Amino acid sequence: MNWLGPEEWQAVALSLKVSIWASLLSLPFGIFVAYALARWEFAGKQLLNGLVHLPLILPPVVTGYLLLLAFGTQGALGGFLQQFGIILAFRWTGAALAAAIMGFPLMVRAIRLSIEAVDPKLEQAAATLGANRFWAFATVTLPLILPGVIAGTILAFAKAMGEFGATITFVSNIPGQTQTLPSAIYAFLQVPGGESAALRLVLISVGIAMSALILSELLARRASKRLGGT
Amino acid sequence: MLSVELRQQRAGFALDISFEAPAGVTVLFGGSGAGKTTVVNAVAGLERPETGRVALNGRVLFDLERGIWLAPHRRRIGYIFQEGRLFPHLTVRQNLLFGRWFAPKGAAREDLERIVAMLGIGPLMARHPGSLSGGEKQRVAIGRALLSSPDLILADEPLAALDDPRKEEILPYFERLRDEVKIPMLYVSHAATEVARLATTVVVLKDGKVQRQGSAAEVLGDASVMPTGVRAAGALLQARLLRHHTDGLSELEAGGISLFLPQVMQQVGSQLRVRILAQDVILSRQKPEGLSALNILPGEIEQIRGGTGPGAMVTLKTDAGRVLARITRRSAQALELAPGVSCYAVVKSVAIARSDVSGEARSDTPG
Numbered sequence: 189m190n191w192l193g194p195e196e197w198q199a200v201a202l203s204l205k206v207s208i209w210a211s212l213l214s215l216p217f218g219i220f221v222a223y224a225l226a227r228w229e230f231a232g233k234q235l236l237n238g239l240v241h242l243p244l245i246l247p248p249v250v251t252g253y254l255l256l257l258a259f260g261t262q263g264a265l266g267g268f269l270q271q272f273g274i275i276l277a278f279r280w281t282g283a284a285l286a287a288a289i290m291g292f293p294l295m296v297r298a299i300r301l302s303i304e305a306v307d308p309k310l311e312q313a314a315a316t317l318g319a320n321r322f323w324a325f326a327t328v329t330l331p332l333i334l335p336g337v338i339a340g341t342i343l344a345f346a347k348a349m350g351e352f353g354a355t356i357t358f359v360s361n362i363p364g365q366t367q368t369l370p371s372a373i374y375a376f377l378q379v380p381g382g383e384s385a386a387l388r389l390v391l392i393s394v395g396i397a398m399s400a401l402i403l404s405e406l407l408a409r410r411a412s413k414r415l416g417g418t
Numbered sequence: 419m420l421s422v423e424l425r426q427q428r429a430g431f432a433l434d435i436s437f438e439a440p441a442g443v444t445v446l447f448g449g450s451g452a453g454k455t456t457v458v459n460a461v462a463g464l465e466r467p468e469t470g471r472v473a474l475n476g477r478v479l480f481d482l483e484r485g486i487w488l489a490p491h492r493r494r495i496g497y498i499f500q501e502g503r504l505f506p507h508l509t510v511r512q513n514l515l516f517g518r519w520f521a522p523k524g525a526a527r528e529d530l531e532r533i534v535a536m537l538g539i540g541p542l543m544a545r546h547p548g549s550l551s552g553g554e555k556q557r558v559a560i561g562r563a564l565l566s567s568p569d570l571i572l573a574d575e576p577l578a579a580l581d582d583p584r585k586e587e588i589l590p591y592f593e594r595l596r597d598e599v600k601i602p603m604l605y606v607s608h609a610a611t612e613v614a615r616l617a618t619t620v621v622v623l624k625d626g627k628v629q630r631q632g633s634a635a636e637v638l639g640d641a642s643v644m645p646t647g648v649r650a651a652g653a654l655l656q657a658r659l660l661r662h663h664t665d666g667l668s669e670l671e672a673g674g675i676s677l678f679l680p681q682v683m684q685q686v687g688s689q690l691r692v693r694i695l696a697q698d699v700i701l702s703r704q705k706p707e708g709l710s711a712l713n714i715l716p717g718e719i720e721q722i723r724g725g726t727g728p729g730a731m732v733t734l735k736t737d738a739g740r741v742l743a744r745i746t747r748r749s750a751q752a753l754e755l756a757p758g759v760s761c762y763a764v765v766k767s768v769a770i771a772r773s774d775v776s777g778e779a780r781s782d783t784p785g
């Protein structure tokens with residue numbers, strides 16, 4: 189890829205790394221929270237629902253700043269994690285955290301909708317056949333919500349690829365460290381003669397987004413075909 | 419042996435039920451709101467009642483006064499749901515084998531091939547539930563419950579969602595279940611015909627209480643339980659096929675009394691259940707002569723129960739068993755009928771055609 193400069197290539201690779209980690213690591217939490225919101229009644233359910241959706245309605249800069257307060261080296265959580273050698277602020281791991289949090293509401297919404305479409309009586313049937321809660325979920329509900337899980341993951345991935353405000357606030361814009369695709373495009377547009385590099389990154393950005401969308405369509409179609417057209 | 423005790427005082431619906439279900443098929447019979455589904459869901463562990471105790475073969479499934487509540491997946495109960503509840507993403511074969519993954523290692527296993535053959539679902543094995551008919555789905559659901567090696571089968575109105583021809587398609591499989599598989603079954607129904615055909619024991623529920631419990635013949639012949647005026651009211655007789663006559667009639671014997679039915683497609687010597695609808699019985703004080711009816715049962719009146727209308731339900735004790743007759747109160751007075759009076763039940767042979775046992779289309783042969 190010699191039509192991309194090393195700095196541009198770095199930004200693309202970093203963005204992919206950040207987005208893949210962000211979407212995959214938040215997936216188990218996303219499924220759990222979606223399941224809890226769809227199926228369980230518990231105190232604080234509305235609070236949890238609000239908290240999950242907060243990044244969707246807050247200005248991304250605010251989310252980024254809150255992350256910096258919490259996970260910065262002076263922050264309570266950041267200081268705690270630092271004892272184990274985990275530093276998030278101004279590292280790519282922090283960019284992944286910011287991306288995960290920004291994509292989380294989209295992921296949870298998609299999965300929650302698909303869980304609500306599955307008849308809970310099927311899990312009861314699985315229970316009478318000897319499956320405990322975990323196995324009933326793993327063998328009945330999970331396969332049935334697979335299209336929703338795929339859609340949610342891809343949405344979160346796409347959101348992570350495009351995440352800018354929270355990322356730049358939380359981890360700044362350090363080339364090779366925390367400069368993701370959108371940050372790089374922004375940086376190129378700030379310097380004279382940077383338009384052509386920015387345009388190349390924009391094209392790549394569009395390409396990745398389109399590929400992700402097509403991939404998710406294909407996977408979801410295959411998953412729902414396996415359900416045998418109920 | 420299943421023993422059930424349930425009590426509940428929830429607003430608007432009080433429940434106080436206690437019964438024991440021996441081997442064979444126990445039908446929980448009653449109208450809607452009688453508490454049938456509450457009972458099966460408590461036994462299965464899907465719904466927790468206020469208080470109560472259920473034990474299966476001496477194993478306590480729950481005893482809420484002692485704080486015991488076994489999770490449904492530990493109860494080893496095969497539940498046949500009204501709507502089948504097959505897993506749409508699995509093939510018929512995978513649905514059937516679902517319970518086997520979770521059955522304890524040492525559990526007695528029903529043979530897959532045998533169950534598949536019994537239910538006639540061999541050709542469906544590779545298909546998904548979405549492409550099955552209602553009757554086929556229910557047969558697979560029966561198989562799935564059986565193959566989970568249960569200690570008890572629960573069936574909650576498994577035929578209610580099917581149309582009449584489908585009911586007729588599925589009922590024989592439940593009969594085979596009763597006769598060939600030695601797993602006790604608790605079967606919920608509000609249809610007298612299903613009781614007549616399947617039950618070994620009947621528990622009649624009404625308004626959250628056990629109104630009557632006994633063998634199928636006893637309960638179906640009890641006019642105080644089977645409401646008057648209902649077309650379904652009738653008695654159940656146990657009979658043995660004696661011989662086939664050349665004129666197309668089959669002779670049955672019940673308690674020494676001969677009954678003639680239009681050709682019964684069964685082997686001589688086989689045991690049959692015969693249902694006599696109360697509205698198809700005429701009573702006579704003298705032994706009737708010059709009558710076209712072939713089946714006349716002598717007996718003694720046990721009980722006369724009047725309803726709110728002009729009708730009365732007469733219970734007649736005969737050697738073949740109890741027979742119900744629905745007559746008018748005016749006739750009862752005119753004939754001076756009273757408990758202890760001996761009298762003859764004239765049954766049109768049409769009424770005891772075997773197909774009526776299922777409550778389906780009755781064959782109309784001349785009496």
